[in-house]
Amino acid sequence: MKNELIDYCLRLGDSSLILSHRIAEYCSKAPILEEDLAITNVGLDLLGQAENFLTYAAELKGDTTADLLTFKRREGDFRCLHLVQTPNTDFAFILARQFLMDCYHQILFSKLISSEDETILGISKKAIKEVNYHLDRSNDWIKRLGLGTTESNERLQNAVNDLWMYTDELFIDNSTDIAMNKNKIAPLSSNLKSDWLEMVESALKFSEIKIPQEIRYSLRYGKDGFHTEYLGFILAEMQHLPLLYPDATW
Amino acid sequence: MENEKKLEQFQGKIDANIKIEPKDWMPEKYRQTLIRQISQHAHSEIIGMQPEGNWLTRAPSLRAKKILMAKIQDEAGHGLYLYCAAETLGVKREQFLEWLHEGKAKYSSVFNYPTLTWADMGAVGWLVDGAAIVNQVSLQGTSYGPYARAMVKICMEESFHQRQGFEIMVELAKGTKEQKQMAQDALNRWWWPSIMMFGPHDSESAHSNQSLKWKIKRASNDELRQSYIDKTIEQGHHLGLTFPDPNLKFNETTKHYDYSPIDWDEFWNVVKGNGAGNKLRLKHHIKAHEDGKWVREAAKSYSKKMNLSKKIA
Numbered sequence: 020m021k022n023e024l025i026d027y028c029l030r031l032g033d034s035s036l037i038l039s040h041r042i043a044e045y046c047s048k049a050p051i052l053e054e055d056l057a058i059t060n061v062g063l064d065l066l067g068q069a070e071n072f073l074t075y076a077a078e079l080k081g082d083t084t085a086d087l088l089t090f091k092r093r094e095g096d097f098r099c100l101h102l103v104q105t106p107n108t109d110f111a112f113i114l115a116r117q118f119l120m121d122c123y124h125q126i127l128f129s130k131l132i133s134s135e136d137e138t139i140l141g142i143s144k145k146a147i148k149e150v151n152y153h154l155d156r157s158n159d160w161i162k163r164l165g166l167g168t169t170e171s172n173e174r175l176q177n178a179v180n181d182l183w184m185y186t187d188e189l190f191i192d193n194s195t196d197i198a199m200n201k202n203k204i205a206p207l208s209s210n211l212k213s214d215w216l217e218m219v220e221s222a223l224k225f226s227e228i229k230i231p232q233e234i235r236y237s238l239r240y241g242k243d244g245f246h247t248e249y250l251g252f253i254l255a256e257m258q259h260l261p262l263l264y265p266d267a268t269w
Numbered sequence: 270m271e272n273e274k275k276l277e278q279f280q281g282k283i284d285a286n287i288k289i290e291p292k293d294w295m296p297e298k299y300r301q302t303l304i305r306q307i308s309q310h311a312h313s314e315i316i317g318m319q320p321e322g323n324w325l326t327r328a329p330s331l332r333a334k335k336i337l338m339a340k341i342q343d344e345a346g347h348g349l350y351l352y353c354a355a356e357t358l359g360v361k362r363e364q365f366l367e368w369l370h371e372g373k374a375k376y377s378s379v380f381n382y383p384t385l386t387w388a389d390m391g392a393v394g395w396l397v398d399g400a401a402i403v404n405q406v407s408l409q410g411t412s413y414g415p416y417a418r419a420m421v422k423i424c425m426e427e428s429f430h431q432r433q434g435f436e437i438m439v440e441l442a443k444g445t446k447e448q449k450q451m452a453q454d455a456l457n458r459w460w461w462p463s464i465m466m467f468g469p470h471d472s473e474s475a476h477s478n479q480s481l482k483w484k485i486k487r488a489s490n491d492e493l494r495q496s497y498i499d500k501t502i503e504q505g506h507h508l509g510l511t512f513p514d515p516n517l518k519f520n521e522t523t524k525h526y527d528y529s530p531i532d533w534d535e536f537w538n539v540v541k542g543n544g545a546g547n548k549l550r551l552k553h554h555i556k557a558h559e560d561g562k563w564v565r566e567a568a569k570s571y572s573k574k575m576n577l578s579k580k581i582a
Contacts, residue, residue: 044325050561085331268440
């Protein structure tokens with residue numbers, strides 16, 4: 020069970036870490052200054068959540084730290100979802116990816132605040148407050164882009180179409196999910212799907228965005244350690260300094 | 270005649286340290302000087318996000334990453350306060366950005382230098398923010414109310430940035446041989462640009478006298494520069510690093526540090542657009558602004574539609 024708990028913490032921590040990295044890449048590129056502020060705020064919250072989950076994973080593992088897990092771990096040992104690895108194609112992609120993740124986090128953390136694992140419960144209590152604000156913001160932007168102009172609607176529709184295939188992974192149960200559920204630490208991922216779909220569909224439909232067809236893609240998932248081609252580049256950049264100067268502390 | 274009387278009353282208020290507020294009468298030149306100065310200050314905050322953003326995805330620890338991200342966010346916030354303060358003088362933010370993109374408005378030249386190693390995140394915080402604070406602390410007493418109030422808020426956050434930058438330098442200075450070299454190299458590259466941030470010598474400064482009389486500026490370029498040098502040298506010695514100036518020594522008579530002549534050719538060359546980053550920084554900002562056009566249009570159109578439907582309802 021301990022190994023599954025570590026695996027679960029890595030999944031949550033790594034997903035927030037990599038999404039925060041994508042947001043960091045977008046620094047100083049937002050359409051308006053207010054949005055630069057808001058999105059960086061979201062990135063900071065995610066980084067905090069990542070640190071909390073990775074610190075817990077490190078404690079459970081023993082003989083490591085959140086920093087070592089971040090900067091000295093190999094790609095195949097990361098457990099982040101594919102969705103957060105996708106690149107910042109344009110504002111519509113960044114926003115759609117954020118919205119899909121915000122809905123997922125909102126539903127997930129609202130369940131994790133009743134976890135029987137006290138650390139997960141504590142982290143989630145803090146995270147849910149942040150995530151509610153993230154969702155408010157991305158939900159507002161979904162409306163603006165969906166109902167704004169023909170161009171913005173098209174761009175958002177394209178983003179949702181392209182990102183949809185990666186949402187499959189959010190609701191697939193692997194052996195970690197089963198163990199977490201059995202020990203009342205976390206819900207099954209598959210149990211989150213109907214709430215998530217309802218939330219996403221109602222926002223997208225209101226904003227005149229069509230829901231893409233559900234197709235079973237032939238994918239092996241990030242939560243199992245199989246990643247997109249994007250992750251290697253993210254890690255190459257993120258881990259570059261600690262790997263280049265292995266004896267240094269920062 | 271009437272104008273002269275107004276001018277006299279205006280100067281009277283300034284002399285009595287009463288703040289000038291947006292709706293008060295002010296000489297056109299006072300307004301124009303403030304528009305130039307505050308918007309330049311706002312642009313500096315925004316352009317300054319780029320050299321630091323350059324290292325955000327490569328920060329070598331989670332703590333360092335969080336601190337840097339929060340710092341860049343603060344800078345966006347400072348830019349926002351300052352644009353708002355500048356807008357009280359009757360110019361819209363969109364216009365300020367247009368002037369920036371056309372090259373009519375400047376930003377601090379120091380941001381045209383590249384950030385080449387992680388130690389630059391330390392040196393920029395310690396030296397560039399350190400120099401900025403000296404100037405900004407003095408500007409808390411500036412005569413224009415909205416600018417002075419923005420400065421009070423900004424100074425509180427900037428002092429954190431300076432300490433965080435210094436902390437990076439401390440870490441590197443006591444680290445491995447390579448880390449110490451990295452810190453020394455960053456100090457070598459950022460020392461002179463940070464000194465130049467205070468602008469030309471008082472004898473050469475085009476706007477200084479009138480600005481001091483109107484209390485837009487509260488201290489001269491050279492006074493501020495000297496105060497920055499005096500306090501920074503002590504900090505550098507604490508790090509065990511050396512400054513790239515063989516003539517830097519404490520003068521027992523003046524009780525200040527003497528320093529070598531500043532290379533003004535380099536300063537003016539960078540101001541005129543020939544620094545390593547001038548084209549890069551501006552291109553980056555213009556591209557982000559152009560890429561965001563469809564988003565701003567969508568937001569505007571959505572807000573119009575919502576207002577319309579509210580009216581109908």
